Amino acid sequence: MGPLSWLATCGRSARAVLRSDCQLRPQPRLQQRPLQPSWQNSQKWHLHVVTAESPALLEESGDDIEAPEELHPVGPEEVELPKASHTKVKTAEYVGSAVKLTQCPPPKLPEFAIIGRSNVGKSSLINMLTGRASLALTSKTPGKTQCINHFIINKTWYLVDLPGYGYAKRAKTSRLEWNEFTKEYFLKRESLAMVLLLVDGSIPPQAIDLECAMWLAESEVPFTLVFTKIDKRKKKLPSPAANIKEFCDKLLEEFRDLPMVIKTSAIKATGRLELLGFIAQLRTLVEQQAKRG
Ligand SMILES: Nc1nc2c(ncn2[C@@H]2O[C@H](COP(=O)(O)OP(=O)(O)OP(=O)(O)O)[C@@H](O)[C@H]2O)c(=O)[nH]1
16 A cells, blocks of 8 residues: 555554553552543554664665564554665655644655754754754744745655744743644644654753653553753763763653653764664554555
């Protein structure tokens, strides 16, 4: 089945496919709340990140790859490794900007949405992943990205740049506040496969990022933690490794498991292949489950 028909054929959304398998499990105290059954029954989904050393990524042809032993996923479903061609970015084009759901492209291809605080490095990550120097306009001015921007990759999936949250000059309180459109996008966009929650690895954990992770988990939106700027070490502040550990430890106070964690640097292209490989695996999983009906 071609990617264009995957949603129509499966009859359920990418979100539904992935939600049941990769959502976090809350700690018992969170289970006291009136939660949806799909949340309570959710299973941890073990997906192995494809690394730069993985044969799948070294393979130059687009042929099927024989999976090495350590990459076999362990979980409720066997997940085929993606073809090498799935991890390559051949074309990347800006599609458009939307301020309401009806302005977004038809929900016919899987979407991977990037969120994070203003200035976390969203545009830089998009440019790094796609290998296009200025696909997303990078800016040092916080809060510039106020629309939902779609980029189509290889004509088969979307990278989506969402408005940054928690901009101090705009928000009067430190509470996480989505604009209504972003919230609607998270809750209603059928083709949303995975949210990539970007967290600045060069600074200690910020309450608003933890709050965002909580909100996504409680709203049953599958997400992956993508730490940015891991090349950057600020004087007198803990190292990125220490910041990341502290962030994960804080999440583990609320959850039994961590979501997938990927560490990146847009400057050094660290994590590029890992993230593209992971996205390819998710797309493969959705297509595979769609085939099974
Ligand atoms: N050292 C380092 N700096 C980075 C990295 N990624 C982004 N930056 C810098 O962080 C600043 C913000 O990056 P952007 O990519 O514009 O961030 P953004 O999240 O798109 O910003 P807004 O659209 O304003 O929300 C820029 O000065 C980038 O050069 C990284 O991996 N390492």
